[in-house]
Amino acid sequence: MQPILKMESLKKHYGKGKNVTNALNGITFQVMPGEFLGIMGSSGSGKSTLLNCIATVIAPDSGSILMNGRQVQNLKGAALADYRGKEIGYLFQNFELLDNLTGRENILLPLSLHGVSEKESGRRLAQLARYLEVEEVLDKFPTQMSGGQKQRIAAARALILKPHILLMDEPTGALDSKNAKALMEKLSGLNEREASTILMVTHDSNAASYCNRILFIQDGVIFHEIRRDLPDETRQEFYARILEVLAQLGGGSANVL
Amino acid sequence: MFYKLVFRNSRRERKENGLFFSSLLVAIVAFYIILSLPYQDVMRFLARMESDAVNRLLAMIPAFYGLTLCLMFFLIYYASRFQLERRRHEFGVYLMSGMRRIKLFALLLAEDFQNSVAALLLGLPIAVLLSELISLLTARLVGLGIIGHQSSFSLTAALETAAGFLLIKFAAFLILSGKISRQEIGTLLADQPEGVRPQKPWPVYAVALIGGIGCLAAAYTKAIRGLAWYHIMEMGRTLFLGTAGTFLLFWGLRLPLGLLARRKKSGRHLHVFHFRQLQETVISRSGALALGSLLLLAALCFFGAGVAISRFYGEAEHILDYTFVEEWGERSAEEIRQALQEQGLEEQFSHLFEVKVGYIRTTEDYEHAFEMKPVLEALDELQHSSDTSADSSEDSWRNGSSLQNHLRQYTYPHLIALSGYNELLAAAGLPELMLGEKEAALFQDAEFANEEDVELLNTILKTRPKAQLDGQEITLTGEVQTASIVTDRSITLALALILPDEAFDYYTQENYDIYLNGILAEEAYAHDGLMAAISSLNEKLDAAGLPYESYLQNMGRQLFYMVAASYITIYLAIIFLLIADTMIGVQFLTGQRKTGRRYRTLIWLGADYRMLRQSARKQINWYFGIPTGIAACSSLFGIRALLNGLLSSRVRSNMSEMMWISAAMIVALCMVEYLYLAAVKRISDRYLQGLMEPEREE
Numbered sequence: 001m002q003p004i005l006k007m008e009s010l011k012k013h014y015g016k017g018k019n020v021t022n023a024l025n026g027i028t029f030q031v032m033p034g035e036f037l038g039i040m041g042s043s044g045s046g047k048s049t050l051l052n053c054i055a056t057v058i059a060p061d062s063g064s065i066l067m068n069g070r071q072v073q074n075l076k077g078a079a080l081a082d083y084r085g086k087e088i089g090y091l092f093q094n095f096e097l098l099d100n101l102t103g104r105e106n107i108l109l110p111l112s113l114h115g116v117s118e119k120e121s122g123r124r125l126a127q128l129a130r131y132l133e134v135e136e137v138l139d140k141f142p143t144q145m146s147g148g149q150k151q152r153i154a155a156a157r158a159l160i161l162k163p164h165i166l167l168m169d170e171p172t173g174a175l176d177s178k179n180a181k182a183l184m185e186k187l188s189g190l191n192e193r194e195a196s197t198i199l200m201v202t203h204d205s206n207a208a209s210y211c212n213r214i215l216f217i218q219d220g221v222i223f224h225e226i227r228r229d230l231p232d233e234t235r236q237e238f239y240a241r242i243l244e245v246l247a248q249l250g251g252g253s254a255n256v257l
Numbered sequence: 258m259f260y261k262l263v264f265r266n267s268r269r270e271r272k273e274n275g276l277f278f279s280s281l282l283v284a285i286v287a288f289y290i291i292l293s294l295p296y297q298d299v300m301r302f303l304a305r306m307e308s309d310a311v312n313r314l315l316a317m318i319p320a321f322y323g324l325t326l327c328l329m330f331f332l333i334y335y336a337s338r339f340q341l342e343r344r345r346h347e348f349g350v351y352l353m354s355g356m357r358r359i360k361l362f363a364l365l366l367a368e369d370f371q372n373s374v375a376a377l378l379l380g381l382p383i384a385v386l387l388s389e390l391i392s393l394l395t396a397r398l399v400g401l402g403i404i405g406h407q408s409s410f411s412l413t414a415a416l417e418t419a420a421g422f423l424l425i426k427f428a429a430f431l432i433l434s435g436k437i438s439r440q441e442i443g444t445l446l447a448d449q450p451e452g453v454r455p456q457k458p459w460p461v462y463a464v465a466l467i468g469g470i471g472c473l474a475a476a477y478t479k480a481i482r483g484l485a486w487y488h489i490m491e492m493g494r495t496l497f498l499g500t501a502g503t504f505l506l507f508w509g510l511r512l513p514l515g516l517l518a519r520r521k522k523s524g525r526h527l528h529v530f531h532f533r534q535l536q537e538t539v540i541s542r543s544g545a546l547a548l549g550s551l552l553l554l555a556a557l558c559f560f561g562a563g564v565a566i567s568r569f570y571g572e573a574e575h576i577l578d579y580t581f582v583e584e585w586g587e588r589s590a591e592e593i594r595q596a597l598q599e600q601g602l603e604e605q606f607s608h609l610f611e612v613k614v615g616y617i618r619t620t621e622d623y624e625h626a627f628e629m630k631p632v633l634e635a636l637d638e639l640q641h642s643s644d645t646s647a648d649s650s651e652d653s654w655r656n657g658s659s660l661q662n663h664l665r666q667y668t669y670p671h672l673i674a675l676s677g678y679n680e681l682l683a684a685a686g687l688p689e690l691m692l693g694e695k696e697a698a699l700f701q702d703a704e705f706a707n708e709e710d711v712e713l714l715n716t717i718l719k720t721r722p723k724a725q726l727d728g729q730e731i732t733l734t735g736e737v738q739t740a741s742i743v744t745d746r747s748i749t750l751a752l753a754l755i756l757p758d759e760a761f762d763y764y765t766q767e768n769y770d771i772y773l774n775g776i777l778a779e780e781a782y783a784h785d786g787l788m789a790a791i792s793s794l795n796e797k798l799d800a801a802g803l804p805y806e807s808y809l810q811n812m813g814r815q816l817f818y819m820v821a822a823s824y825i826t827i828y829l830a831i832i833f834l835l836i837a838d839t840m841i842g843v844q845f846l847t848g849q850r851k852t853g854r855r856y857r858t859l860i861w862l863g864a865d866y867r868m869l870r871q872s873a874r875k876q877i878n879w880y881f882g883i884p885t886g887i888a889a890c891s892s893l894f895g896i897r898a899l900l901n902g903l904l905s906s907r908v909r910s911n912m913s914e915m916m917w918i919s920a921a922m923i924v925a926l927c928m929v930e931y932l933y934l935a936a937v938k939r940i941s942d943r944y945l946q947g948l949m950e951p952e953r954e955e
């Protein structure tokens with residue numbers, strides 16, 4: 001099977017001279033179709049930088065990113081916009097809903113950006129809304145929604161155009177544990193039902209325990225990888241394993257993360 | 258380090274924000290032009306002739322300058338506010354990195370000062386040039402070739418301009434920087450989108466919308482029916498209705514915009530987004546938008562009025578160029594003729610003739626010397642019939658009654674001899690007036706004769722009504738006569754009777770004044786123009802010691818009112834226009850920056866620059882278009898009402914031409930709007946381009 005996403009010795013630095021930060025220091029990994037991959041690392045380890053490189057919001061210094069065999073860095077103009085809108089879906093830590101649009105309008109926004117007719121996606125919208133349990137807030141404005149509802153609306157928006165891969169940057173970062181759990185259950189359910197590929201960046205071990213595989217990065221490089229032993233390993237067991245890795249990484253204390 | 262920062266920042270400022278910098282330039286030019294008004298060619302020329310009126314106008318200049326300062330303060334305040342708002346984040350960073358607030362204040366002050374000086378260095382020369390240009394242009398337009406151009410540059414005006422400019426700039430700076438420096442660093446660093454305001458149920462907005470339209474409609478009807486000029490209260494009510502209507506309309510506008518956003522229109526990029534954006538700004542800024550729209554309306558009305566005045570004021574055709582009055586110089590008309598001949602001045606005139614005007618000397622019963630009961634009765638009757646007819650507006654009622662009162666008053670009119678009057682008509686190329694032995698014609702000076710009244714009287718005169726002149730019956734005939742019997746103001750008659758010469762001699766007992774009127778021969782002024790010809794002849798007449806009245810005074814007076822009125826109205830129009838546009842533009846750009854995050858989100862979702870640019874441009878079109886459209890609509894009625902009140906009835910009949918002028922105004926406004934739109938769009942484009950660039954992620 002061909003990987004959906006393939007990263008090859010990706011490097012990215014910020015700043016100049018003495019102030020230089022090597023956010024990514026040669027990262028190589030692959031994401032297979034249908035995989036739910038987590039990337040964990042402490043704050044400042046370069047997780048967001050990595051995701052932003054994939055999302056083409058920032059350009060890496062060197063290395064390559066191949067999405068379905070295509071060089072992402074070479075995309076320009078309409079192809080680039082299409083890539084951002086249709087091939088990847090992006091879920092942000094702080095939702096990034098447009099607060100002057102209703103839930104429905106937010107979800108449909110990618111359609112209007114990419115000239116897709118609403119009729120085609122009407123069914124998809126209804127399905128997603130039902131599955132994500134946001135039907136009753138579709139016509140409300142974000143200020144009238146709870147954090148969990150907002151993030152699920154944002155998820156529906158990211159998924160409406162059936163992207164090849166869903167990128168998530170700390171999706172549970174702004175949610176309480178109950179809402180975080182609900183969101184993660186919905187997302188991993190989606191991963192199982194529709195075999196959608198998800199790449200999630202987080203430092204929340206609980207959220208990470210929903211993944212199939214986890215990469216740990218520190219100082220811009222991958223230093224460890226664990227894989228959930230499905231279907232034998234329960235989520236609780238996997239969670240315990242994650243904590244173990246983190247304990248080694250943090251020099252004995254998981255709390256610093 | 259500090260100075261380097263100041264220097265770099267203020268230069269970047271000027272480069273990045275042309276809109277802001279040009280608003281500074283506009284303020285400087287506006288100040289200088291008003292202050293250099295006394296040095297303009299036309300004003301210098303008029304000061305010699307109409308010194309009273311000119312001096313009164315010039316005495317008003319300080320007040321006018323004050324007004325301009327206040328208006329420009331708003332302009333600068335708005336422009337600077339945008340300027341500072343968009344640098345909030347930068348200030349937050351300065352403070353975070355340990356700069357003390359007082360230092361930040363000093364930094365901003367120094368930047369501000371440097372920008373002001375740069376604006377003055379560039380703006381003053383522009384202002385001086387523009388003022389010269391206006392001076393030359395107005396002089397050329399009114400045909401003042403003779404007086405010779407003098408530079409309108411004035412050092413005092415320049416210094417006062419600089420002082421006023423620095424003053425308001427500093428005032429605006431103090432208020433704004435006070436606001437900024439009191440804020441927490443956190444709020445400076447964060448983007449703050451508008452807090453979402455509580456929404457009222459939609460019927461409230463529907464009622465506001467309908468109420469607003471109703472108020473406007475009421476104000477419009479009052480305006481075009483001329484009711485507004487009927488009474489000061491009525492005027493107040495009209496203005497109140499119009500203002501309240503505009504505010505209500507803008508407040509309720511969120512409803513139709515919401516509906517537009519909800520309208521299904523697939524395929525169009527960002528359709529929903531930009532209507533929602535628009536709706537949001539309209540919601541949070543409806544008051545300011547309404548104000549902007551009213552300012553635009555004021556600009557349009559002033560502009561329309563100014564142009565109409567300059568086009569029509571004192572356009573009355575004149576026949577006579579000179580009047581010599583015998584009583585002034587204690588010389589008889591005959592002696593004056595002789596003197597003219599001796600000086601060799603007679604051949605300058607194509608016509609030289611006498612008009613005799615006298616009083617009724619056959620009776621001393623001033624209350625009953627002249628009565629025209631049949632005319633008054635006929636007027637009464639016409640009045641009644643029009644009262645009962647369907648379109649009995651207050652307007653015609655007012656006219657009729659004032660005309661009756663006016664006529665009833667004149668029981669002791671002046672008399673004019675037919676022969677002289679006919680010579681006047683002949684000179685003007687008009688048909689002779691024929692009167693039988695016991696007949697007379699009514700005369701009114703053009704100043705008193707308004708068109709409707711004259712028409713009314715003419716229909717009555719067709720019936721050849723009888724009147725009593727010192728107890729004897731005479732028949733009134735012909736049309737009301739309005740040709741001026743002197744060139745300027747040596748005599749103005751509200752009502753007089755034209756009598757055949759024998760009757761005239763009888764009633765005046767041959768005791769009358771003679772007005773010797775002259776019309777310049779065409780050769781005399783073909784070369785230099787009438788104004789120059791009269792000026793040079795006046796010099797000769799002065800030298801000969803002949804008392805005279807020339808058309809020059811009349812022209813001068815008209816010219817003065819025309820120049821003063823159109824200059825001031827057009828000036829105010831331009832200022833209002835610029836303030837309104839700056840206000841609206843700055844609001845849009847500030848809003849765009851505050852919602853910059855949304856554009857960034859759209860980029861993440863795959864919007865490309867072209868789409869964002871298009872959406873922002875569409876928003877700008879709407880954002881300017883709504884207030885401009887409403888102002889343009891109101892101005893059609895406003896200009897009409899204004900012209901109704903300002904211009905004489907003679908000109909009023911030219912309504913269709915007036916409306917063309919208003920239409921031209923609106924086109925001119927649209928062109929200015931277009932330029933402004935283009936500037937705002939450029940700034941918006943540049944901002945969006947900045948968002949597109951990667952690496953700018955925070």
Ligand SMILES: Nc1ncnc2c1ncn2[C@@H]1O[C@H](COP(=O)(O)OP(=O)(O)O)[C@@H](O)[C@H]1O
Pocket residue numbers: 014015021022023041042043044045046047048049050952953954955
């Ligand atoms: N725009 C930027 N300019 C300079 N340094 C940056 C920028 N963005 C991130 N960094 C630095 O790069 C490193 C990685 O950041 P980031 O990818 O945001 O980490 P994470 O998301 O894992 O917390 C950090 O040290 C951060 O300070």
Ligand SMILES: [Mg+2]
Pocket residue numbers: 047048049
């Ligand atoms: Mg991060």
